Each structure stands twice: as C-alpha cells, then as structure tokens.
Amino acid sequence: MIWLVLLLIALAPDFKNCLAIGGDVIVGITVDSSQRVPLEKIDHSAWDKLLKKHVDDRGMVNYQSWQDSPADVQLLDQYLAHLSHSNGQGTKEQQLAFWINAYNAVTIKGILREYPTTSVRNHTAMLIGYNIWKNLKLVVGDEQFSLDEIEHQILRKMNEPRIHFAIVCASIGCPRLLNEAYTAERMEAQLAGNARHFFADPQKFRYEASRQTFYVSPILDWFGADFGDSTAARLKAIAPYISHETAAQAAAEGTGSMSFVEYDWGLNDRK
Numbered sequence: 001m002i003w004l005v006l007l008l009i010a011l012a013p014d015f016k017n018c019l020a021i022g023g024d025v026i027v028g029i030t031v032d033s034s035q036r037v038p039l040e041k042i043d044h045s046a047w048d049k050l051l052k053k054h055v056d057d058r059g060m061v062n063y064q065s066w067q068d069s070p071a072d073v074q075l076l077d078q079y080l081a082h083l084s085h086s087n088g089q090g091t092k093e094q095q096l097a098f099w100i101n102a103y104n105a106v107t108i109k110g111i112l113r114e115y116p117t118t119s120v121r122n123h124t125a126m127l128i129g130y131n132i133w134k135n136l137k138l139v140v141g142d143e144q145f146s147l148d149e150i151e152h153q154i155l156r157k158m159n160e161p162r163i164h165f166a167i168v169c170a171s172i173g174c175p176r177l178l179n180e181a182y183t184a185e186r187m188e189a190q191l192a193g194n195a196r197h198f199f200a201d202p203q204k205f206r207y208e209a210s211r212q213t214f215y216v217s218p219i220l221d222w223f224g225a226d227f228g229d230s231t232a233a234r235l236k237a238i239a240p241y242i243s244h245e246t247a248a249q250a251a252a253e254g255t256g257s258m259s260f261v262e263y264d265w266g267l268n269d270r271k
Helices: 002-011 015-021 045-054 063-067 070-083 092-114 147-158 161-165 187-199 231-241 245-252
Strands: 025-027 136-140 143-146 205-208 213-216 257-260
Touching: 025 092, 045 063, 045 070, 063 070, 063 092, 070 092, 070 136, 092 136, 092 147, 092 187, 143 147, 147 161, 161 187, 187 231, 205 245, 213 245, 231 245, 231 257
Parallel strands: 025 136, 213 257
Antiparallel strands: 136 143, 205 213
C-alpha cells in the first residue's frame, strides 16, 4: 500500500493536499424535530441574493469577491443552516428547488474552503483523504447528505432529467450556475431555460448534418439512462431545447448518432 501512495503523490501533486485534509466536513446545523418546517417555509432569498451578487449571466462565479466578503461567507453559512430546518415535506417542485439549491450552495461552500484552486477535481481524492463529493455533507433533519447522495439518491430519483442542466459541480463543463435561486413557482421555466442555454453552447453541443452526428457533453453519456434507454430516445428528450432548426428536427425524429466532447474540469471562476 505504501508504494501505491508514494506513486500517487509523485503522479498527482494535489494528492498530498488530499492526504492532509481527510475526514468529513459538515455544513448546516442539527435541528430538533420540533423546529423543522415543511419545504414551503424554506426561504431561498438569501441564496438568491448571493447568486445575483457573485454570479454573472454565463454562470461564472467571482469566488475571490465572495471569499473576500466575510458578510457574504456568513450569509451562505446561515442559508445552509436554514436548509437544515427542512422536514422534507412538500410538492415535487418544492423538493426540486430545495435540493438543487442545496447542491449548488454546498458546492460553492466547498470551493470557497479551498480557494484559490483551479478545479474541483483537485479535491476529489479517490483512495485516501478528502473528496468534496463524498465528504462534504449537509445536515438535513436527522441525516447528513453528501453531494453524491443529493445527486444520485435524491435528485436523479425524482424522474426529472433536466436536473443535469441545473446542478453545478463548479466546472466550466457543467451547465451554467443560474444567478438566481430555483423556486417551486418558477421551476419549469428555470429548468427549460437552463436546458436551452446548455444546448446553445457550442462547447457542449453542436450538430454535423453531413454525418448525422450530435457532438454533445458527456453529461448525456454519464447520465444517459435518465434521458431514455436508447440514443433515439435521448435525442427526442433534448430536442425541445435545441435552438438550431435542423438539429432540433433531427433530434425530434431520433435520427443520428451521439459523439461525446471533452469535459472541461476547469473552475467556473470569473476573475
């Protein structure tokens, strides 16, 4: 085992940082059951305020300005503590808003802990040490939820594939981080809008008619089953959000193949 650790250190400089950190990082607070409230009582306005201040229309985050503002760092902590008051009861739209906002807010908290950094992948130890997706956990009710658990055990089971255009792992290859909080009242418009924005980005989607090939983000590979059980079904699922007429028609007919572009793990950092 020692030789493997030494090899990983030699091959990956950031591995030493992972070794040094280690263990779970808990955000939010423990709330007595008598103080927990339904999702309709959870207020996302603080998160909305922070997003409007530090995130631009492209979804790029000014981590430096956020980190340099103790008041805004504290407001994020207060918002995460507020999320801990949920008892989980609410409509599907309220649950979507809660968990999408929670995922994005916890991710921002995790990056601010490490900033300056160049990629979330610098903080995803595979064998030993801290992994932001597994070890950074939000307290909600009697449980602690990691980013992986929020994504895979909660959101993906809600039968809404467009969550993949809403949750953001702090990378350029991700969908944009919407600079407003998701709300139950605007959920459909927000999910549809961010999906359209995603497929309008040439770094994430383009269509080559002569080859009948869609060049798409690997999100449609990693989570393809959420969009359908075949390439044709997946194309039909994304067709309503494609602005290019020829590409949209081919996708709606389920005609063509998919090829996956390289994912950009660079930090979504607005400098």
